[in-house]
Amino acid sequence: GAVVSQHPSWVICKSGTSVKIECRSLDFQATTMFWYRQFPKQSLMLMATSNEGSKATYEQGVEKDKFLINHASLTLSTLTVTSAHPEDSSFYICSASGSGVLGDTQYFGPGTRLTVL
Amino acid sequence: KQEVTQIPAALSVPEGENLVLNCSFTDSAIYNLQWFRQDPGKGLTSLLLIQSSQREQTSGRLNASLDKSSGRSTLYIAASQPGDSATYLCAVNSNSGYALNFGKGTSLLVTP
Numbered sequence: 001g002a003v004v005s006q007h008p009s010w011v012i013c014k015s016g017t018s019v020k021i022e023c024r025s026l027d028f029q030a031t032t033m034f035w036y037r038q039f040p041k042q043s044l045m046l047m048a049t050s051n052e053g054s055k056a057t058y059e060q061g062v063e064k065d066k067f068l069i070n071h072a073s074l075t076l077s078t079l080t081v082t083s084a085h086p087e088d089s090s091f092y093i094c095s096a097s098g099s100g101v102l103g104d105t106q107y108f109g110p111g112t113r114l115t116v117l
Numbered sequence: 118k119q120e121v122t123q124i125p126a127a128l129s130v131p132e133g134e135n136l137v138l139n140c141s142f143t144d145s146a147i148y149n150l151q152w153f154r155q156d157p158g159k160g161l162t163s164l165l166l167i168q169s170s171q172r173e174q175t176s177g178r179l180n181a182s183l184d185k186s187s188g189r190s191t192l193y194i195a196a197s198q199p200g201d202s203a204t205y206l207c208a209v210n211s212n213s214g215y216a217l218n219f220g221k222g223t224s225l226l227v228t229p
Contacts, residue, residue: 032214036216036219043219043221043222044161044206044208046216046217046218091158093161095216105166106210108160108163109160110160
């Protein structure tokens with residue numbers, strides 16, 4: 001149990017376009033979802049925290065108007081990279097935590113590789 | 118702000134060796150600590166999670182210890198195998214419901 005999926009697994013887009021990444025908790029209700037970004041040879045850095053039904057909380061230095069996060073249901077959060085540029089090329093990973101028997105353990109998705117040309 | 122450091126950054130060992138990966142963190146007030154494995158271009162695989170009240174956790178050939186007061190954790194891998202080659206990440210959770218703070222990882226290569 002406790003599976004998190006991401007779609008797409010990879011995407012290549014042109015500079016200036018927008019890209020949407022989905023994060024789904026397949027078999028549990030995720031009250032909180034986190035979005036991380038990982039540049040080559042670097043560790044994961046938190047971008048934002050989203051709770052179902054509320055606005056996301058962004059980390060310092062992350063532009064909320066550029067990285068739009070929507071957590072409209074307990075099983076789905078989306079990250080939209082608007083007007084993507086080459087410097088946005090990165091590995092984006094989401095994690096989800098539930099409640100109850102799952103406790104507050106975070107379950108990670110497989111990641112989405114974004115390449116902006 | 119919690120900072121997590123992992124040493125060494127890279128490690129190469131021959132198959133069969135026992136090895137230790139180190140993780141240190143600056144704020145000892147943690148909720149739990151987790152070790153992950155990441156294969157190139159892939160997501161994270163959780164290996165071991167140690168709650169703040171625990172001293173160690175074991176799973177197969179892996180053993181993770183936690184010394185909260187000194188801000189350190191170690192991941193011990195026994196009888197290493199080429200399949201263990203990956204990047205190992207240490208992550209600290211400062212509180213329930215909070216995001217994880219990750220170290221930069223240790224890149225492990227086990228040679229046949």
